[in-house]
Amino acid sequence: MSTRIKLLPEIYPVTSHTDHVGQGSTFVVIKGVKEDGIKYIPLALERGAKKIVIESSINLDDSMLQLIHDRNAELISVPNTRAALASLSAQAWNHPAKQLKIIGATGTKGKTTSVFLLQHLFRSAGYNVALLSTVRNQINEAIYPTSLTTTQPDYLHMFLAEFLAVTKQSAAPSIVVMELSAQAASLHRVDGMQFDGIIFTNFSQEHGEFYPTIDAYFADKCQLLTLAKDPSQVLVNADDSWGRMLLEQHAYTPFGLSFNTQWIKFQSLRAIIGKVFADTAQGIGLSLSVDGRKQEFFLSSLVGTYNIYNLLGALSMAYQCGLTTEEIKHGLTTFTAVPGRMERYQLPKNILGIIDYAHNPSSYQAVLPTLKAIASQLIAVFGCGGDRDASKRPIMGNIAAEVADLVIITTDNPRSEDPATIYEQIIAGIPDNLKHKVILELDRAAAIKLAYSHAKPNAIIALLGKGPDEYQMVKGEKIYFSEREILRSISHDG
Numbered sequence: 458m459s460t461r462i463k464l465l466p467e468i469y470p471v472t473s474h475t476d477h478v479g480q481g482s483t484f485v486v487i488k489g490v491k492e493d494g495i496k497y498i499p500l501a502l503e504r505g506a507k508k509i510v511i512e513s514s515i516n517l518d519d520s521m522l523q524l525i526h527d528r529n530a531e532l533i534s535v536p537n538t539r540a541a542l543a544s545l546s547a548q549a550w551n552h553p554a555k556q557l558k559i560i561g562a563t564g565t566k567g568k569t570t571s572v573f574l575l576q577h578l579f580r581s582a583g584y585n586v587a588l589l590s591t592v593r594n595q596i597n598e599a600i601y602p603t604s605l606t607t608t609q610p611d612y613l614h615m616f617l618a619e620f621l622a623v624t625k626q627s628a629a630p631s632i633v634v635m636e637l638s639a640q641a642a643s644l645h646r647v648d649g650m651q652f653d654g655i656i657f658t659n660f661s662q663e664h665g666e667f668y669p670t671i672d673a674y675f676a677d678k679c680q681l682l683t684l685a686k687d688p689s690q691v692l693v694n695a696d697d698s699w700g701r702m703l704l705e706q707h708a709y710t711p712f713g714l715s716f717n718t719q720w721i722k723f724q725s726l727r728a729i730i731g732k733v734f735a736d737t738a739q740g741i742g743l744s745l746s747v748d749g750r751k752q753e754f755f756l757s758s759l760v761g762t763y764n765i766y767n768l769l770g771a772l773s774m775a776y777q778c779g780l781t782t783e784e785i786k787h788g789l790t791t792f793t794a795v796p797g798r799m800e801r802y803q804l805p806k807n808i809l810g811i812i813d814y815a816h817n818p819s820s821y822q823a824v825l826p827t828l829k830a831i832a833s834q835l836i837a838v839f840g841c842g843g844d845r846d847a848s849k850r851p852i853m854g855n856i857a858a859e860v861a862d863l864v865i866i867t868t869d870n871p872r873s874e875d876p877a878t879i880y881e882q883i884i885a886g887i888p889d890n891l892k893h894k895v896i897l898e899l900d901r902a903a904a905i906k907l908a909y910s911h912a913k914p915n916a917i918i919a920l921l922g923k924g925p926d927e928y929q930m931v932k933g934e935k936i937y938f939s940e941r942e943i944l945r946s947i948s949h950d951g
């Protein structure tokens with residue numbers, strides 16, 4: 458069945474954004490990084506809000522208090538409005554999360570691939586599946602737009618209620634799979650929710666613009682794991698150094714490629730999943746034990762060691778949630794790809810264009826060597842997002858120059874920053890003896906075409922950072938931009 462785009466209601470019973478306020482809505486005042494919700498109280502009242510929720514530490518001026526009184530609205534004070542947004546939203550939609558089986562995936566990278574794998578495994582086994590991800594939200598075949606890794610709670614609980622409504626007449630089992638960002642904990646987006654399973658994929662430095670230290674970032678990742686109904690339902694990558702630290706401190710369940718005798722309780726899962734027997738340019742080979750007989754097959758849509766871990770985590774969770782090995786095998790052999798993750802486009806001269814969301818040092822260390830190993834020439838085209846952690850820029854520049862044969866530095870959502878400044882910070886990490894590999898082209902479309910003009914037969918052009926996004930954020934404006942269309946035009950024009 459083909460997918461289709463569907464829109465959810467625009468008016469919410471509880472919301473923190475005036476675009477979703479209607480007659481009778483509760484408007485929750487949030488002080489964000491760039492905007493203070495207090496200034497939007499008059500607009501919320503004008504649009505029909507009947508309850509205004511503020512933090513108890515906030516003192517509104519007399520004119521604002523009079524306006525609320527004149528509109529016959531109720532003013533409510535709470536200790537934390539972000540937490541209130543989560544609890545009030547859940548209450549407004551009759552606590553849909555409590556009526557659903559929910560699986561989460563968290564980690565610095567691998568979240569999106571993990572939930573897409575889980576979605577396909579359960580869907581191919583006949584489940585009703587709701588997906589909440591960075592790429593898109595989806596209920597069975599209906600697609601809903603998204604803008605955050607873990608959405609705001611007002612939208613989240615409405616979406617879960619919609620899933621219940623859509624599937625209430627279905628006899629098939631239902632499950633929700635969702636990405637969990639660290640900010641989901643720190644910003645109270647999943648307060649009050651409990652998960653039937655959580656995958657911890659890996660951990661490395663990221664979001665330095667939000668977290669002052671890597672330990673603060675890790676603490677919020679750990680906070681998410683406490684939302685599992687049972688510690689054994691948390692599956693942790695045992696080959697990740699941070700994952701091993703978690704496993705030493707908690708009764709979580711490990712997965713990975715290397716084990717020692719302390720992982721006894723995992724052996725039943727490990728016996729079912731078997732082992733990886735191949736990791737090549739053509740794909741990842743897996744063996745499953747079905748009725749005591751080993752079956753081997755190839756999964757050609759994913760490549761690279763890092764995707765082996767995504768596979769093992771998703772397979773372990775699917776098995777733990779009740780899928781049979783036959784259902785798992787069927788799901789894997791019919792899985793195609795994750796949008797914006799190693800997305801392939803065949804170009805003339807046997808050149809391969811790859812679109813990938815890699816946007817931090819650990820992702821570069823995973824993706825670029827994988828591509829380098831299968832390419833006659835590797836050309837990396839990338840930039841770094843503006844108004845985000847600047848400390849990773851020279852590191853990413855260094856990794857790209859060390860691995861790729863040619864590096865074209867361009868823009869990637871510069872936002873309010875000067876792209877030339879971002880470029881200078883990237884190239885600062887590239888040693889002088891590697892700078893001959895670097896070309897600057899701040900027009901991203903021109904940079905992609907320039908990469909193709911430099912590509913030799915059997916080369917790979919890696920377009921890093923944007924993944925599934927089809928826009929550029931420049932000076933507060935969202936401008937349409939599609940790497941897919943550019944690669945298709947190159948393919949057509951030759």
